[in-house]
Amino acid sequence: MIELMNVTKTFTTGKKTVEALKDVSLRIKKGEIYGVIGFSGAGKSTLIRCTNLLERPTEGEVLIDGVDLTKLKKGQLRKERSKIGMIFQHFNLLSTATVYENVARPLKLSKVPKHEINERVEKYLKIVGLEEKQHVYPAQLSGGQKQRVAIARALAQEPEVLLSDEATSALDPNTTSSILELLLRVNKELGITIFLITHELDVIQRICDRVGVMHQGELVEEGSVIDVFTKPQHPQTKDFVFDDANFKVPDSIKKGLSATGRIISLTFIGSSSSEPFLAAITKKYEVVPSILAGGIDQLKANSVGKLLIHLQGDTAEVEKAISYLEEREITVEEVAS
Numbered sequence: 001m002i003e004l005m006n007v008t009k010t011f012t013t014g015k016k017t018v019e020a021l022k023d024v025s026l027r028i029k030k031g032e033i034y035g036v037i038g039f040s041g042a043g044k045s046t047l048i049r050c051t052n053l054l055e056r057p058t059e060g061e062v063l064i065d066g067v068d069l070t071k072l073k074k075g076q077l078r079k080e081r082s083k084i085g086m087i088f089q090h091f092n093l094l095s096t097a098t099v100y101e102n103v104a105r106p107l108k109l110s111k112v113p114k115h116e117i118n119e120r121v122e123k124y125l126k127i128v129g130l131e132e133k134q135h136v137y138p139a140q141l142s143g144g145q146k147q148r149v150a151i152a153r154a155l156a157q158e159p160e161v162l163l164s165d166e167a168t169s170a171l172d173p174n175t176t177s178s179i180l181e182l183l184l185r186v187n188k189e190l191g192i193t194i195f196l197i198t199h200e201l202d203v204i205q206r207i208c209d210r211v212g213v214m215h216q217g218e219l220v221e222e223g224s225v226i227d228v229f230t231k232p233q234h235p236q237t238k239d240f241v242f243d244d245a246n247f248k249v250p251d252s253i254k255k256g257l258s259a260t261g262r263i264i265s266l267t268f269i270g271s272s273s274s275e276p277f278l279a280a281i282t283k284k285y286e287v288v289p290s291i292l293a294g295g296i297d298q299l300k301a302n303s304v305g306k307l308l309i310h311l312q313g314d315t316a317e318v319e320k321a322i323s324y325l326e327e328r329e330i331t332v333e334e335v336a337s
């Protein structure tokens, strides 16, 4: 569906050049929700803007349904682009136009017949739950409602793909949830492929099927959300996954722990969270686990439990206990010794 092949983007301002994207390749399947996460400046917006050629890649190919957008003439590009809708962090609504007009305007510009514009505006405002607000102006709407208008505007063009650049970053947690629910529904009921970028792990966890991690212009890790979340490989990914206040052990606590043993984090998927594996290792080996922190995260397809423990005991016994856990598909990470 969407294929980025060896995409590089270099910005030059005066004497300075910035390599915003370095040889990025990724493939998004039809009907999938694919998220890219990265810190500020990682190149996320550049990546998504290269996907619809709002930004032209310096090198590489951008294929939508097998058609390389970088090779198209203006007219053809406009046609291919109509398959791609986009939403933004700050909604980008016209403040001087009503909700109805905001959704209708791009349709007028692409010369959709009048009666059909009417039908589509009504249909998509209904889908986003704003049919009552047709005649108000953006200033009279909440942030979440503005984003719903922007989503209706994108959907009204009946795209195959929806690109989202931090669509929930300006919203409070409850409103974020309702917009994420809406995106899930749009994906499921209308079959629209979604490619989103975010700096919030929560957004990835809740709605994405697969995730890519960007760091300094490179895609450093990629995989199903559950794999990346439970077995992060790259240090940057680990930073996201363990960037939880609970998983940083205060020095005062560290000092109080016995010097023999290790502090480890355990990550386990779904049902294995209910197995008494801590009890099992205390019985089998000469180790004493103490729980420092824990929690369960709900992903789109599964739940993931995390525990931070101090495992007291001789090196050899601790090693054996860790092997036992790993054999049970529990991911063990050393946090600090």
Ligand SMILES: Nc1ncnc2c1ncn2[C@@H]1O[C@H](COP(=O)(O)OP(=O)(O)OP(=O)(O)O)[C@@H](O)[C@H]1O
Pocket: 011, 012, 013, 018, 019, 020, 038, 039, 040, 041, 042, 043, 044, 045, 046, 047, 199
């Ligand atoms: N038009 C531009 N001209 C020059 N440099 C740019 C331009 N757009 C982006 N950059 C640079 O490219 C790099 C990546 O920027 P980008 O906006 O893609 O990051 P981002 O991951 O979206 O960050 P954020 O989370 O802050 O939105 C940054 O160093 C940025 O300064």
Ligand SMILES: [Mg+2]
Pocket: 044, 045, 046
């Ligand atoms: Mg950005």
